[in-house]
Amino acid sequence: MTTYIFGALPDLEEGDIFPNRKALTEAGIHKVLMGGIDGNPRQGASSIVLNGGYVDDFDLGDEIIYTGHGGNDPNTGRQIKDQSWESPGNKALLVSELHALPVRVTRGYKHHSAFSPKSGFVYGGLYQVTEHFEDRGKDGFLICRYRLQKIQPGSTMPPEPIQSLPAGNEDSKRQTSTVLRIVRDTKLSRELKALYDYTCQICGLRITIKGIGYAEAAHIKPLGKPHNGFDKADNLLCLCPNHHVMLDKGILTLTDEFEVLGGEYEKVTFKADHALDGENIRYHRAHIFINE
Amino acid sequence: MTTYIFGALPDLEEGDIFPNRKALTEAGIHKVLMGGIDGNPRQGASSIVLNGGYVDDFDLGDEIIYTGHGGNDPNTGRQIKDQSWESPGNKALLVSELHALPVRVTRGYKHHSAFSPKSGFVYGGLYQVTEHFEDRGKDGFLICRYRLQKIQPGSTMPPEPIQSLPAGNEDSKRQTSTVLRIVRDTKLSRELKALYDYTCQICGLRITIKGIGYAEAAHIKPLGKPHNGFDKADNLLCLCPNHHVMLDKGILTLTDEFEVLGGEYEKVTFKADHALDGENIRYHRAHIFINE
Known part of the structure; x- marks a missing residue:
C-alpha cells in the first residue's frame, strides 16, 4: 500500500527545478508519472502538478484555483462528461481540505502563470486546500474546483508520514501549524x-x-x-x-x-x-x- | 442610555497623547473618569485604560493580559474578596470577547510596560479580547483575567455605533474585519x-x-x-x-x-x-x- 509523505521533504526547497515528471517522482515530490493529483481518497492528496489545465483556473502565486480531473476524451482533450467528487484524485483533494493536510505544489512549463518555469518543473512550496466548489466548464459539463492557499513560512509541516500518535511537544511554544478555519467578523x-x-x-x-x-x-x-x-x-x-x-x-x-x-x-x-x-x-x- | 462607540474614532490615532483622564473622556475614548473598563454588560466594553493594575499582568505591546475589577478595599487597595464575572465591567469585557468587538486600549504613566508614557496617557490602538480565564491573586482571591490581542492594521473597525442593520457592502472585496476564531491544526x-x-x-x-x-x-x-x-x-x-x-x-x-x-x-x-x-x-x- 502506498504511504504518502505529507508536507516538506528533506533537501527540497521552494524554487528547486526539475527537468521532467520522472525527476519529480524520483525526488519523492509527486509519485505518479501521469496525473496532476498524487494521493488517494483514504489518505488525501500530498501533491499536485500544475501543467496546462483549465482556462478558468487562476494562479496568484499565494492563491490558486485548481480544477480536478476526469471527464476528458483522451483523444480530443475535450470534456465529454461531468467530473465527479468521487474520482480518486478529486476526493483525495477534498480529504486534504477537510483534514487540513499540506499539499506540495509544483508548476510545469505548460502552466500559464507568472510563476511557471520556461522549461521543466519548479517546486512552489506547501499549500492548503481551503475551499471546493463546482462549476460548468466551457464544454458545459461539471468540473470540480479547489482553492489552494500557500502555507506561510514558519508553519510548514514536519516531513514524517502520518502513522501512530507521536509523543507530542512538551515545549510550550506553539507548534508549527496549519490553519483549519478562520471565522471573521464584521x-x-x-x-x-x-x-x-x-x-x-x-x-x-x-x-x-x-x-x-x-x-x-x-x-x-x-x-x-x-x-x-x-x-x-x-x-x-x-x-x-x-x-x-x-x-x-x-x-x-x-x-x-x-x-x-x-x-x-x-x-x-x-x-x-x-x-x-x-x-x-x-x-x-x-x-x-x-x-x- | 449610554451608547458606546466601538472601534476607531475620527481624528484619533495610535500614539496620540492625553494629559489626564478628563482629556480621554472629552476625546470620547473612555467615557468614565474612574475605572479601567468603559462599557456595560448589554453592549460590551469599548475601551480600557491600563494604569497600575495587577503585578501578574503582562504587556507585550501586541498582546496584553489584563485583570478585571472588583474585590478591592478602597482604603488599603488590598483584595478582600473574589472578583466576579457578573461585575458590570468584567461582564462587558466578556461580551466584547464573545461578540468580537474592538476595544480601545490606552496606557497611563502608572502602567508598567515598555509601551507606557512617562506622563499622561497614550492611545495604543484597537484590540480584541481573545480569551478569559480565572486566577488567584496574590491575596488568594479570585481574579478575572483577559487576553487582548491587537487588531492588525487594515482590519480596523468603522467608527459608527452599533444600531440598525446597515446596507452592507456591494464591493466584492473583503470588508474590514476582526477575527472571531482561528482553528489551528498540527x-x-x-x-x-x-x-x-x-x-x-x-x-x-x-x-x-x-x-x-x-x-x-x-x-x-x-x-x-x-x-x-x-x-x-x-x-x-x-x-x-x-x-x-x-x-x-x-x-x-x-x-x-x-x-x-x-x-x-x-x-x-x-x-x-x-x-x-x-x-x-x-x-x-x-x-x-x-x-x-
Missing part, C-alpha cells in the same frame, strides 16, 4: 448576530456563557474571486459553528423556500427584518452544495 | 482526529462530506503564556466545532472521571490508546471553566 455580521440574539437560524442552538450568546455569521455566496458574493445581510445567516462549517463545506444548502437540504433540520428561521436574496441561495446550491 | 491534532474518525468525543457527531469527516482538535489546558499547556495527546480532545467553542470559552469542563460539566452530555468517550492527563483537566476546571 460590523454587519455582529449586527445580524445581535438581531438573532446569537441563536442558530438552522437548529435554534444558542451557545451562551453567563447569558452572553456566541454565534457566527455565515456568507451564503462566498466572498472573493471567483464567487464575488457580497457582504450584505441578504447573503448572511446567523449560525452555530457546526452549521456554519456545514454550510461553508457544501454539506447542507437551502431551497428557494428556505428548507434545509442535506441536514436533519427542516427550515431556516427568519426574523421579520431579515430576508435573503434568492440569487445567493441558488448560487450556493449550484456551486457550493455537493452533498446531492 | 500533525498531532490531525492524528488524534483520525484516531476518533472525526467523531466528537462529547456528542458523537460526525460531520461528513462525501464520507470524509470534519472535526477539530481542542487543547484542554491552553497553549501559550500564562497557561503553558502542552501540544500533547493527553491535553487534546477530538470535538465538533460547537463543543470546541464551548470547551475553549469555559462553558463546559470535565470532572476527574471525564464527566461533562456545564452541558447536556454526560461523559466523554475515549478510544483505548488515548488518555488525558488529569492535571490538564484540573487546570481547565480551575482556570477556564466559569459556568459554575
Whole structure:
C-alpha cells in the first residue's frame, strides 16, 4: 500500500527545478508519472502538478484555483462528461481540505502563470486546500474546483508520514501549524448576530456563557474571486459553528423556500427584518452544495 | 442610555497623547473618569485604560493580559474578596470577547510596560479580547483575567455605533474585519482526529462530506503564556466545532472521571490508546471553566 509523505521533504526547497515528471517522482515530490493529483481518497492528496489545465483556473502565486480531473476524451482533450467528487484524485483533494493536510505544489512549463518555469518543473512550496466548489466548464459539463492557499513560512509541516500518535511537544511554544478555519467578523455580521440574539437560524442552538450568546455569521455566496458574493445581510445567516462549517463545506444548502437540504433540520428561521436574496441561495446550491 | 462607540474614532490615532483622564473622556475614548473598563454588560466594553493594575499582568505591546475589577478595599487597595464575572465591567469585557468587538486600549504613566508614557496617557490602538480565564491573586482571591490581542492594521473597525442593520457592502472585496476564531491544526491534532474518525468525543457527531469527516482538535489546558499547556495527546480532545467553542470559552469542563460539566452530555468517550492527563483537566476546571 502506498504511504504518502505529507508536507516538506528533506533537501527540497521552494524554487528547486526539475527537468521532467520522472525527476519529480524520483525526488519523492509527486509519485505518479501521469496525473496532476498524487494521493488517494483514504489518505488525501500530498501533491499536485500544475501543467496546462483549465482556462478558468487562476494562479496568484499565494492563491490558486485548481480544477480536478476526469471527464476528458483522451483523444480530443475535450470534456465529454461531468467530473465527479468521487474520482480518486478529486476526493483525495477534498480529504486534504477537510483534514487540513499540506499539499506540495509544483508548476510545469505548460502552466500559464507568472510563476511557471520556461522549461521543466519548479517546486512552489506547501499549500492548503481551503475551499471546493463546482462549476460548468466551457464544454458545459461539471468540473470540480479547489482553492489552494500557500502555507506561510514558519508553519510548514514536519516531513514524517502520518502513522501512530507521536509523543507530542512538551515545549510550550506553539507548534508549527496549519490553519483549519478562520471565522471573521464584521460590523454587519455582529449586527445580524445581535438581531438573532446569537441563536442558530438552522437548529435554534444558542451557545451562551453567563447569558452572553456566541454565534457566527455565515456568507451564503462566498466572498472573493471567483464567487464575488457580497457582504450584505441578504447573503448572511446567523449560525452555530457546526452549521456554519456545514454550510461553508457544501454539506447542507437551502431551497428557494428556505428548507434545509442535506441536514436533519427542516427550515431556516427568519426574523421579520431579515430576508435573503434568492440569487445567493441558488448560487450556493449550484456551486457550493455537493452533498446531492 | 449610554451608547458606546466601538472601534476607531475620527481624528484619533495610535500614539496620540492625553494629559489626564478628563482629556480621554472629552476625546470620547473612555467615557468614565474612574475605572479601567468603559462599557456595560448589554453592549460590551469599548475601551480600557491600563494604569497600575495587577503585578501578574503582562504587556507585550501586541498582546496584553489584563485583570478585571472588583474585590478591592478602597482604603488599603488590598483584595478582600473574589472578583466576579457578573461585575458590570468584567461582564462587558466578556461580551466584547464573545461578540468580537474592538476595544480601545490606552496606557497611563502608572502602567508598567515598555509601551507606557512617562506622563499622561497614550492611545495604543484597537484590540480584541481573545480569551478569559480565572486566577488567584496574590491575596488568594479570585481574579478575572483577559487576553487582548491587537487588531492588525487594515482590519480596523468603522467608527459608527452599533444600531440598525446597515446596507452592507456591494464591493466584492473583503470588508474590514476582526477575527472571531482561528482553528489551528498540527500533525498531532490531525492524528488524534483520525484516531476518533472525526467523531466528537462529547456528542458523537460526525460531520461528513462525501464520507470524509470534519472535526477539530481542542487543547484542554491552553497553549501559550500564562497557561503553558502542552501540544500533547493527553491535553487534546477530538470535538465538533460547537463543543470546541464551548470547551475553549469555559462553558463546559470535565470532572476527574471525564464527566461533562456545564452541558447536556454526560461523559466523554475515549478510544483505548488515548488518555488525558488529569492535571490538564484540573487546570481547565480551575482556570477556564466559569459556568459554575
